[in-house]
Structures are given as C-alpha cells and as structure tokens.
Amino acid sequence: MRPFAYVKPVDVETAVLAAAKPGAKFLGGGTNLVDLMREGIERPDTVVDVTGLPFDTVDELPGGGLRIGAMVRNSALAADPRVRARYPVLSQALLCGASGQLRNMATVGGNLLQRTRCPYFYDTAAACNKREPGSGCDALDGFNRGCAILGVSESCIATHPSDMCVALAALDAVVEVRGADGTRRIPLTDFHRLPGDTPEIETTLAPGDLVTAVELPPVAAGSRYRKVRDRASYAFALVSVAAALRVSDGIVTEVRLALGGVAPKPWRAREAERLLVGGPADEASFRRAAEAELAAATLRPDNAFKVALAASTVVATLRMLSTEGASR
C-alpha cells in the first residue's frame, strides 16, 4: 500500500479542516476505503479517521423521527429497537448487506459514500471513466450483468452498491453535512449524482465535507426490504426493493418505493409511486407501476434480465406488504 499520513481528530472542526487539504480522505470503518487503497484505486496522502468523533448515537427527534449519527456502526443501527420497530425496511436492508464482521466495522457515513463494485473499476488494468476520467468504459462491452439500467450514461453504467441507501431513499432521509462553510442538509435522493459525463463525481459533497448524521422523518406505513442476489448472503444486490405501503379499503393511500442494483444511485421510483397512489392495491397495478418506472431502462446484453427481475421483485414486495397489512 502507498504510504500515507494518518490522523484521528476528536472534534469536528479539526476533522473538516484536515480533510479540506487536497489528497485527504475520511476513514470510517475502512471496509471500502482500505480495500480500494490496497488495490491502488484510492490514493490518499492523508487519512482522517473520523471514528473518534461524537456522532455515534441514535437519538429521537421531536415529532417522532430519528437522528442517526454518521459514525454509528451498521450492525448497531440494524439492531436498534426503534429502527426495527419504526423503520423495519432500514434494519432489513442493513442486515442484507455484506457480512456480520463487515457490518460491525462499517459506519453510516462510509456506507453512504462507498464506491461501486463494477469489476473494471476494481482493476487498474482496465479502462474506467470513473477511476480514470476519459479512459473509456470496459463494462459497456464487457461483464455488465451487475450494471445499472436506469440513470446511466455512455460514460458509465455502474451501480451504487449500498443496500442501506435504498432504504434511506424510500424513507425520505436527510443527510446532514458539515463543511468549511457550516452545516447543510441534503435530501438523500439528491445526495448521489448520476454519472453524465463525469462519473468520477458521485455525490454533491465538496472536498472536506463531513457527513455527520442522517435524519429520518416519521413514517406510518409498514415497510420492508427485499434483496435479490446470486447467493443467499454476502453478495451485492442484482436488484433490491425498499418499499413502504399503506392500504385502506383496497386502495393505496401511501407508498414509498426505491430500487437498488439498477441505477448509479439509490433509485426512488417516483413514477411508480405516482401511478400507485389512489389506485387498487392489486397485482396488476403493482406490475403496471413497476413497468412504467422501468420503461426508460437502457439495457446491455448481460443485464437486460434486470427489467423483468426488478418488476417482479417490486410486485412481490408490494404484494407482501399489502397482504401483511402491517409493518414487519
């Protein structure tokens, strides 16, 4: 591994200052950053360890929401009784991710900012616009079974790999960020960017911006997370669905739907939601809504199956929620 400096500030001002220097990177649990440094993909000069900062609690917000510190570990968050009771979709999404050991290390902040698992991004011998802007995209005509079908561009078709973020997108989470100019609040759905011509720019953060918390508004609807993958555990999503649903007299009164594994960012399925609300909670309308959301898909030979898979996973998840009636 390339030599680098390591600092571990204990207050947020020092952390933000240290990270404002070019070549600096925050370090959460290190489960993604350290991997990428080993592969020579991330090459920071300074690593600013933020796990000593006091953002490691989950707190009640007035009005019934939760405020989750950015340094809360993924396993702690998944096990939090309030999260399990009020936001089951989030707890389930976290538990679908990685492995127990990784979740013990991984932080909320790091999970938001983890980078794609596109195989060509991971191999410095390959052409990849995200890793090496302008070098090309080997995934277009290579292994793209795991790649995205929505929101892609000709320069990059990689997915955002996080499970947690898909649940957060469905829950209208807001990310709190501390930068040189103070604190900002960014809706999760605006936090990640689509690739366009600059796939190397993945979020709306400025250099040195520190994620300090994620806030969840109260959600009344029952919710659940469904992840579909190539083995029963320890694999990234081919497709995942985070959904919350409220049905009254067979009519959908509230729905939240987000997709993972299909787009360069956690994909809030607004079009599907629009079609669902006020309509019957039945299989046919679930399918119609899912297909409408996926109509704009851009397909490659290896990932074309994701349209059918995503549609039937949406249907299956909504079906489950509508028959359960309540949260689980």
Add this chain to the structure above:
Amino acid sequence: MSIDYVKPEQATGTTRYVGQAVDRVDGTAKTSGQARFAAEFPYPDLAHAALVHATIARGRITAIDTAAARVVHGVVDVLTHENAPAMKPAPKMSMLNLGSIASSSSVNYLATDEVHWNGQPVAVVVAETVETARYAASLVAPTYQELPAAVDFATEKHNAVPEKKGNPLLEGGADKGDATAALAAAPVSVDLEFSTPQYNHNAIEPHATTAVWDGDHLTLHDSTQNIGWVRKHLAQRFGVPEKSIRILSPFVGGGFGGKGRAWPGTLLAVLAARATGRAVRLALTREGVYHTVGGRTPSTQRVALGADAQGRLTAIVHTSVSRIARVGGLPEPVTTATHHLYAVPNIHLSHEVVELDLLTNTFMRAPGEAIGTFALESAIDELAWELGMDPIELRLRNEPERDPVSGKSFTQRMLREAYARGAERFGWRDRDPRPGVMRDGRWLVGMGVATAFRGSIHMPVHVTVRLGADGKLVVRCALHEIGMGTATAQAQIAADEMGVPLESVRVEYGDSELPRGVGAIGSAQTASAAASVLAACAKLRKAVLALAPPGSPLRGRRIEELEARDGGLHHRDGGQTYTEILTAAGRDHLEVEHKPTMLGFLARTVRDSRRWVKATTGAQFCEVRVDPDTGEVRVSRWLGVFDLGTVINARTAASQLRGGIVMGIGMALSEQTLIDHRTGRIMNPSLAEYHVPVHADIPHIDIDYLNEPDPTMPLGLHGIGEVSITGAAAAVANAVRHATGKRVRDLPITLDKLL
C-alpha cells in the same frame, strides 16, 4: 475374485478404531493456532516477495522500469527477465518424469520477455516487509508490445481439435457399436448441448512458500499437496540433486487439486531466495492465486441418448470440448464416468481440446467426472421426462452387470443398494412426478437425483513403522495433511493392526525426508498409504514374534494363531506385551519398512486394470426451492448415499463427502470465473465476487454410506475425496427441472436463467 489384501494370516482380531468417528489427531493443534502453515515459519533474515503480474494476454515486454520500486525504503531487490538468474527450462511433459507433470506451464519465468497470459508474473520484488514488497511491486512499470491472443473459449471452441491419444491420465474416447445409427433408430431420444464455465481454486489458505537456501541445499515450506513431484520439479529447474531439497509441508490449508503442481509462486520464491541470498517468503494474495494458479477448464458437451419405449438405453453419445493453455495444461477427461455408468450397446465418446492464451488449466476435485456427470446425468433425467419414467427407475433399468465399454467386471458396484436406501431415507416416494406442482408456501419445490462416480486409483507408498519398547508406534511417510485427516486415518489403521491404543500411535508426515508418499491427488492417498501400513504392520508383528524370549507363551507359535491386542501379541493360551518382548530381547525399538517397487506396483496395476474396473459410486438426492418471482434457487435438503468400500473414520469421511457436495452446489448455482473476452483477464479474482457457497446457501447435508469393503482393496477401502462432487451439479439441475419445468443446461444456474 482374489482377495489380495485381507489375507487371513494378517487378520488381527476385532477392529477398534477403523470405522469410528475418531477426533482428528491434529485437531487441537489446528484450533489453537499451533499448527504452522507455509507462510508462518520465521527465519531471522526473512524477506518477503511480491509478484508483478502482466496486464496483457500475449506479447513481449519491451521495457520494464524498476527505478521507482528500487528506491522504496526496505526493498532488497527487484527481479525481472533482465537481471534474474536463469532457471532451467521446464521439462517436457512425460509420464516417466513426475517432475514434468508437476510443471504448471512451459513458461520460463523471468528468463523470457514473452507474456503468455494476462496475470503471468513478470517481476518479483523482494523487501523487508510484505507491505513494502507489495507497494514496490505496484510501482514496477512494464511496457509491452501486444500480440494477437486467443482468450475467449466461447468463440475459440470452434477451433478445437480431437484430443491426441496417449495421455495416460486421460480416459480417452471410446467407440462401441454404432452409436449414430442406434440414436437415429431409437424410438425415444434426447440430444442436448451443455456448458460449464471455468471454475477457480479457493482453498482457505492462499498458496504460500518460504524458501531458504544454504549453499546448494534448499529448505522449502510450501503449501503443496504433492511434495514428491514438486521436489523433483524444483531439482530439475534449479539444477540440484533431489536429495538436497527438503520440503516441509506438515499442514496445508486445503488443496482440491490446486496445490498439486509447481505453480509460479513456488518457483519464484525459490528463485528470489537464490538471487538475494535471503530466506524468502512469498504468500500469494487471493488475486495472486487467481492469476497464477490454474482452475478447471470450461467445457461444452453434447450428450445424446437413445432408448426403447421401456427405457432401455440403445445409444450414448457424449462429446466434449475443453481447453488447455498454449503453454501447458492437461486435457480434461470429461467423459470418464460415461464409460462406466450405463449398460448400452452403442457408445461414442470423444474429446476435443482448444489451446488458449490463458493460464494453464489444472486438476480440480474429480477432474473430468465433476463436469462430465453434470451433462450425462442431466441428459438421463431429461430422457426420464421424455419417457415419463421415474429417473431412479430409468437408471436402475440400465445398471450394467459388467463395464459397458471394456466388458471387465466391477470389483464392487452397489448403486442399486445406494438408490434403494437413498429413496427410502429421502422420502422419494412423496415426490409428485409432475413438474412445478410441489409447493411450500410460494416456493416451488423440486427433487432431483443423479449418480456419482469416481474411478479409484492408488500408487506405491513407502512406509516405515517403528515400535518402541514403551509400546509406542511411529508411522513415517511423506504424506500430506491438507485438511482431510490423513494422519488420523493412518493412525487408526496402525492402532488396529498392532492392537495398541490410538494415543500410542504417532504419524509423521509432510516432510520429504520421510519415506516417499504419494500426492494427495486423485483420491489416492489414504488407500495407497493404508496398503503399505498394513504390509509394514504385518512384518512388524512377525518381527516381534521372532523376538519372543524363551518361556514366552508366544514362543513357537505361528503368526496366524495370534491376535494383536492390548499392546501385544496374544494366543488364547496367553500372550505378552510389546514392552515385555522388546525389553526381554534387550531392544529399545523395532523398525520395519514396506517399500513397494515401482515395477512391481505397475505390473500389479496393469494386471488389476485388465480384470477390473474399480470405482466409488453414489446416489445424490437434492431438494430445491425456487422463488417463482425472482428465480432464486435455494437447496433445501440433500442426501448422498455412497458406495465407498470400508470407511476408516466416520467423522472425517462425512466431512470430505459434505465438502464435495458443497463444492458441487457451488458449481451448480453460483461459481464461475469471469474471463474478459477481450483481454483474457480474470475480472472476479476475489471471494467477494467469485461466489463460492456461503453457509446460508447450504442446508444440512445428510450423508450415508454402505460401508461394504471392496475385497480387492487394502482393508477394503477406497479414496473418497472426490466422488461426492460428481453428480452433485446434475442433482441440483434435475431438482430445478422438477420444480420449474425448465432444463438449465448452462452452469451456473443463476436466477436470470429461470426468469
């Protein structure tokens, strides 16, 4: 049938350990961290090596810039083709030269500017720490002139040529009757194409070597499952006599065939140690294993079956295309099992091979049979659908009395019993034969079967057994412990043969100074060693008897009248302990050896193989659940019933058999090596992206075996390391067919193939 091994004069009374679920003798050492693996031997002047891998598939290195690497603090040396001392070229492949079969490729690493595969080592960095070595390796900058390369099996398979006759490791093609005509005339037939991807090795211990030269004497700690071959190969490559190389491999963290040859990591560690004068450790990264250790060839296969309306087979055609590398590899004997499984008058079997610019292929658990049985046993299942017949019934109807191709007899063949027992235990009769109707909630449920088959081989092994006056026994042989319980099994056998407690037996192994063993390959080790341990123990008992002092109740007895038990030899009129006998004779110990000659062994093997087909077989039962929304397949139940001869250790045997089934489930559902069709580069060289099954993928695996000794084998036992992967993938595919009505012919059965 002659009874060669279980001779009455060698019978030793009641068995006490053989067959029992004895704990591993090295269990505590392994679970408490005392067992040392190849990358764990400390040396005061130890340096660490890291490889630089080529990033092109074929071409020449026009320049290699090592300046940046050299100036890194702690770098000892950077070896490239421009400065490395030359090794001797790899010997040409010949069955008479075991060192040549150990050769993993013909490439003369660091003595050539040629690149033959994407990932080939082109430089070695030696440094004071492993971190420094790896960092400096990332700074070595080769420049290449690229040449056209053939790397994509899917497009290149059309250039395959018939496999040349005469590869003795390969059970080749076969022709009997007129399969083409019989197929055309058959009232019921299936004709199917199958494909299997490349699979790669993922032993828990990545390959590692620690190499130490002292003058022309080399000490090597190597993660090998083949001490003898590797030593021979290294002697040839480094121009030193075999006896000046000592290989120590007491513990190896899994092999599966991937540690059976001398891969570049081993060679380059030895070369780096030679060049730097330091003790050098080279522990491959997981990615390094993918780039420098071969995997199982991909294949395409055609299986066509003809049958009459009653389901009696009239024709089998099984052909395959597999690949080797332009720089080496052995053709995969894909149709081996098809030679032996079904009574059919017309048979055509053939292999074609294409050479690619990739890393060589190599042995992987049941080479040939593992993928061959996937195609054959899927096709048999499909024929059962065509016939509307139960797939077990179809198999039993075609169960041969004699070997179908050669007409030889089977030394043992209990597939009927295995299926009968399995069907009962698995609840086969509850299977609704219609596809897609069994359900568990929303899950579709399917049940499938397939036959397992693995030919049984063994090799000559040299063993010494030493009996101390303290009654303790030491068995010495350069065997390999790669996780299967080698020492435990041989200790059980020796304890029974000599009638001593298991705790009194120590097995010394994993050291080339010990009497020559056999590679832990081809499921050959346990049976091969057992034959010699039995023979040596028989000699030892005779030698003990000859020492019986005047007045001993043993004096004047014939060995056949005695029993070895309670730490001595006993007649019904009385006996003496070994301690009493040796002490009275003034002996501190007695040592005997059994050293079969290669010639005698070969003569015997040839004689045997003219008469018999020896194999282990089994019936695999699989139940799957398939999610009708997503196509996800989960194996929910498994039973394997095997015919293995005598089982030495019920616990380690069950582990071996389960391990093979787990690997078979991986083959069936999730594993595949992704090789980029443009660059020949492996794109998923990690445990995150190469999907071996995880715990959550594997249900409880029920294991049963018949435990009938094969009368032609020592103690009636066969090797059992490989048989259980065979048939496994087909059992999964057949269960999926039953659950969904879909026949997936291309492995792995990922969910997109079921949507």
